[in-house]
Amino acid sequence: MGDKMDSYENNRDLHTSTYKVLDVEPEYPDVHQIGNLFGKHITWEADGWKAIGESYFKSCYIHAGLSGAEETFSGPDAEKLLSDFSINDVTKWKEGKCKHLVSLDEKGYVTNHALFYKDSPTQFRTTAGCSVPYLAAMQTGKYNVQYTTRNIFIFQLSGPTSLTIVEKASQTNLHDVKFLQIVPLRMPGIDADLEFVRIGMSGTLSYEVHGPAEVGPAVYDKLYQIGKPMGMKRMGWKDYTINHTFGGNPQMTVNFESSLYADPQFTATAPFTPNYTGSIDPKNIEARFRTAVECRWDFMARFNHDFLGRAALEAEMASPKRRVVSLVLNPDDIADVIRSQFTDDPYKYIDFPCAEQQPAGGHQDWVCDADGSHIGISANPTYSSHYKVMISHAVIDVDKIEDGREVIIKWGDFGGKIKDIRATIAPFPYIHDVGDNRTFDTSKIASGLDAK
Incomplete structure (x- = not known):
């Protein structure tokens, strides 16, 4: 009875009734703490923070809290737009890969730090960040760039069983996916084009599955029903920041705030105060x-282009x-x-x-x-x-x-x-005695195609 009650497929009425609250997650009867954060309705706590703190060392967690708008910048000047407001070099960035871009204000404080995906030199996508610097620049008319959005789910999985679970759900060999690589993904029974990304903030083996928001509950439940017998735990926002802090990944709204909050006008219109x-x-x-130097992000800086905050960053790097x-x-x-x-x-x-x-x-x-x-x-x-x-x-x-x-x-x-x-x-990061996602040897991970 317990397994049936946990199953999305066996409780479809919970998701189509007028009582549906969560945006992209199934509404399991045993999950009672839901949060309204950043204009999104997400799980606050599901399996408990103690279990979550252990999960990505022994099994795996799944988290949906970064789901929301996927923003696309496309057009002849998309690359120049991001370059003018990023310490990173976006021109040598390979297509089909993602990276965190860092934007600064004139004083060198971080305005945005978010994951961007490069589809081509004329199209980039981003999620879970603050695109105000780029949108404000577009309004000057100096950039031939189009801006569009769509609502997607982002399911983060981290831990030694994460790869096996996604492979079993998709019936696809994903062992060769490299760090920061993005590949298309399909799942039997899910009528939608998905994406699989090797990225995560926990400091160990981590992945993300992305797709249209409307199929989010079905995808989440498919992963959870496969992962639950393998020890998968459902993470909420209450325990989400454990992995960032111990993994050594400073995050806006968690460890510091965007310097855009120095502008009263931004603060008045921001979705979160x-x-x-x-x-x-x-x-x-x-x-x-925080500055990029304080966050230890100065290794990303390339001074082969001009960008907002360059002078401040150069001065700080010379004398941290x-x-x-x-x-x-x-x-x-x-x-x-x-x-x-x-x-x-x-x-x-x-x-x-x-x-x-x-x-x-x-x-x-x-x-x-x-x-x-x-x-x-x-x-x-x-x-x-x-x-x-x-x-x-x-x-x-x-x-x-x-x-x-x-x-x-x-x-x-x-x-x-x-x-x-x-x-x-x-030491920073604090996490130790686990494999680093950047160099993790996935040949040691069981194949989901062989898993029973």
Whole structure:
């Protein structure tokens, strides 16, 4: 009975009734926590954050939270448009591959960091980012570019069984798909053209399946029914940011905010308004922003073209001030915060798995050295049930970065009670003892064509 109740195919009325809420996911009876985030209706929590934290080390997770608009820029000047607003070189980028493009403002702060897909020199697509810099440039009339959108699902799968599951669902050998490669995909019983992409933010073997939103529930359920006996877990937005934080991938709205929020007009029309929490004064909006150098993205920069923010980036690369590191929070100090909740004078609560519920890119705390001097800024701490630690992404003065060095995170909200939480600088990214998706040897992964 349980398996039947979990099945989309056996509960089709749940998806066609007037009670349908989720945009591209099946509405399973055992999933009760749904969120309205960024104008999308997505799962908030399904199988629990503890299980999710372990899943991509032992089996696999599936996540739908990045589903939404796929934006297409096409036309003779599409390549020039992206080049003028990206630190990356888009001209030598091979067709049929994807990459993260980084856009800056004049000060060098990141305005957008998103995955783009190159179909041809005259057509690029992007998802789950902020295209305002490109759209604003198009309005000047300087670029012969057309802009279109369609609604798609994006299902992220990560973990050692992810490849086997998709192969079994599609009855296609996908072992040879390389990192960042995009290939067409079909699934028996699904009347739609899909795409399969080798990409992910967890730091280990990861893939994405894309397709038209209307077939999303059927595709999700097909993957889940195959993956469930293999240990697949359903990830929601509550636990989504675990993989980004431990995988060493800073993300807008999670670890920092786009500097476009410095513009009141943008803020007034944005689909999401950040909360500026943490021990840093909420009026200090720039403390919520990051540069490409701070995020360790300067390796993507190519100075064979002009782009917005180039001068600022060049100057910072010549003399870096801060870099992102992993900070491992002291468990005794975390326990003190939790213990204080049973008193009349508690510290700001620490939630799990994210200390401040996501999206929380606006949450930033001061990081100090032993004498109390500010040496950096810490983003939202996040807990891993696999590693049994809570870490944060923190940008620290480069001359203070030393693995094992103890620093202090000023945990709390500006003007309120502050807890000094000891933290230790650790390698970035934190994830270890797993294969890297960029070089993962898929020959060691079981074929889905042989799986029973």
